[in-house]
Amino acid sequence: MSKNLTKRSEDYSKWYNELVVKADLAENSGVRGCMVIKPYGYAIWEKMQAELDRMFKETGHSNAYFPLFVPKSMFEAEEKNAEGFAKECAIVTHYRLKNDPDNKGKLMVDPNAKLEEELIVRPTSEAIIWSTYKNWIQSYRDLPLLINQWANVVRWEMRTRLFLRTAEFLWQEGHTAHATQAEAIEESVKMMNVYADFAENFMAIPVVKGVKTESERFAGAIETYCIEALMQDGKALQAGTSHFLGQNFAKAFDVKFANAEGKQEHVWGTSWGVSTRLMGALVMTHSDDNGLVLPPNLAPIQVVIVPIYKSEEQLEAISIEVNKLMVGLRKLGIAVKFDNRTTHKPGFKFNEYELKGVPVRIAVGPNDLENGTYEIARRDNLTKEVVSKDGIETYIQNLLETIQKSLYDRAFEYRNNHITEVNSFDEFKQLLDSKGGFFAAHWDGTAETEEKIKELTKATIRCIPLDRVEEAGTCMFSGKPSVGRVLFAKAY
């Protein structure tokens, strides 16, 4: 298996596009802007889903399912949200095809089957969900309402890239309703923290927690909390958002509750989501010029065993030993695969598992059988060592933990080396191109300045970090006063 993978240093973007396809994660479909998530990619997504779902349930949320379609009148009820998504909506206008009289064997839209009201394919589900919550919430006893949905959504993007920006993508969207502002804010912050925990401890991706500026906020939100990650090319990637919606949707859909004193009040809302975009973040955080590098937590195959043999007898002897090893590894919950295909050479297999990012590769040949050893190769740092078979199961278990941690540490070090304080716009522009990463700079707090910096540099304010230190300064662009630094970066 020849990889023919473009090097990251040559063309990072090309490297990414090639890797996603060659490693069997996803590919473009025959439908403009929509991707096919291939089995290997989907298996990784399933691992993300399982862990997130566990975390959501542990924090008291239940899953439910709401319709794919949103009638136009319902969609436009919360004006800011509608305005924010109007330009990227797929719209269903008809409900029937008929035979095309001018084209034998072809179909055409039946003009007699026009919908009375157009249906929007959900770009996000606040409208449909809040229109439902109206009937579910009467009293403070019905609150908080803590619901999550796993679903597909559609946003008509003109320039698409696998996982990062696709017309259809998969995600989860949490939608909660609360009796007080404080509780709703607490929930938004809690879910941002769940996302940060997941990104860092499960995906080995370090993130900065912060809030978005007004212009980067979710349409219809009062505050958008976010986690921001840094890719190897120095560009940032928004990895998850959690919105405090205030009473905006409650007012738009007239969702009220009777408080303990019997008085009617509008409820307070949040929504929060992560998507298949995380697959892109995963690839761009850890992988290298040889292919994918998967943190053990996310690897569909954590350990692959490749036999090295010259005769059938050797393969048989190796298989007996390997089968014992596999039983031992599986007992520890380790996902192991024995690649005993006789149609491919070991070198081909090594290349394939390197490309697919399998964290640990074990090679075993006649010499190993004789010596009671295995050759263990790590995908993350490409090192190899020969290890005795005594206690090998525990050794592998520990090694997987070591790899998980070391991937995080490596990404964390890279990220920390790429948060640069800058104090002038010239310095910012120069380092933005030469070094990349996050830039902590003073900003005057106006959307106007933010917009101008974006026009001139393509960099945006990724977030106002939650842990930022109050510090009087002057805006690097306008020279006006500022109370603290925000993080700028070019972003995906």
Added chain:
Amino acid sequence: MSKNLTKRSEDYSKWYNELVVKADLAENSGVRGCMVIKPYGYAIWEKMQAELDRMFKETGHSNAYFPLFVPKSMFEAEEKNAEGFAKECAIVTHYRLKNDPDNKGKLMVDPNAKLEEELIVRPTSEAIIWSTYKNWIQSYRDLPLLINQWANVVRWEMRTRLFLRTAEFLWQEGHTAHATQAEAIEESVKMMNVYADFAENFMAIPVVKGVKTESERFAGAIETYCIEALMQDGKALQAGTSHFLGQNFAKAFDVKFANAEGKQEHVWGTSWGVSTRLMGALVMTHSDDNGLVLPPNLAPIQVVIVPIYKSEEQLEAISIEVNKLMVGLRKLGIAVKFDNRTTHKPGFKFNEYELKGVPVRIAVGPNDLENGTYEIARRDNLTKEVVSKDGIETYIQNLLETIQKSLYDRAFEYRNNHITEVNSFDEFKQLLDSKGGFFAAHWDGTAETEEKIKELTKATIRCIPLDRVEEAGTCMFSGKPSVGRVLFAKAY
């Protein structure tokens, strides 16, 4: 909690509609024909998903994800399939909304954002998937290709009913490709058997396995294998189908492979699916006039514990005992809930859990504490007994198994009492109305007779049972010769 549930004997259909809503399974949404699956209903669906997913993986299938939209030209490539679904397609024609100049704050479809080619919201995914398989299959080494997808699909139904017939529903669809006809047929039969196993052993719903007649076959299939269940009102419900597609889709999408001799051949296909319709089958197989009856395998709460107390001290003493019991039950993997709400009386709680079909209810009061006992109530047969707390955990575990089995036995007995052999059309018509159920009758094998019987009685041929005995006879309608009996019934 007053149930006010219509009795089944009064109006079965009304009973069903009310129960689905009152038991918090689902409700109609503000979008025509689309339902909201509520958290309690969705939790049951999640249990079905988890078990089916395990069974699919155990039989060698992987999950993947394909686009929601199918371009019209792709959709119409397999003509029979296209024709079969053309009349119920939701069609996306535009990709943008804009402000309505005549209506401040309202949006309208932007006429300048018309798609060059209309997109069909998938009613089923053969077209999009086979257009993808073309690139995935080159050689016999790429076969078999065994893929499943969990997804939403849309079929524009005019008359909808929660779970049974909705414009949008959730399902899984398996799509496999094989080198030979025999292998593809084997796969179709295997998956029908997986569905039957799931229905019977997990959902406690007995089914008849069979094949569909030509007129009831999936559009584009050569053979449709199915499992048919019987509801309490004597109507049948198709619970799952598995299609042998022959080379129809391979030819429509030009999917060929090089066989071992290097010769190009079209591949052979199957597809198979079950949907949220199974939720309807679940309700209508087991539930009663008091509400849902859930088989323990599918119950989100398997055991509920209700404290009976007059003072806070009593509740405290009970709680101490109950917490120990819960630890013990959870160790055995039993989903248990302690309903210690002080806002509701025991009677209210009893009613609620009866309505929601919780298989086992435990009541515990001061007398029980004194005597070392619990009062155990079964939801399936509404019996109660007082049981010593010694060994209670194992007792409950066994009881859950007993309930699972006894629900199956009850449904099996009902179903077997409702397969009636009939030999004349008059007898058939009379018993169809007075008794209901399946009718094993001779049929001449023509679509014409089948259609006439349907017109006159609303009954259809549910299937030609796989285990039917060859038996020369004469068609109950036309008097023409027949080689064996088929099963007729009115159906959902």
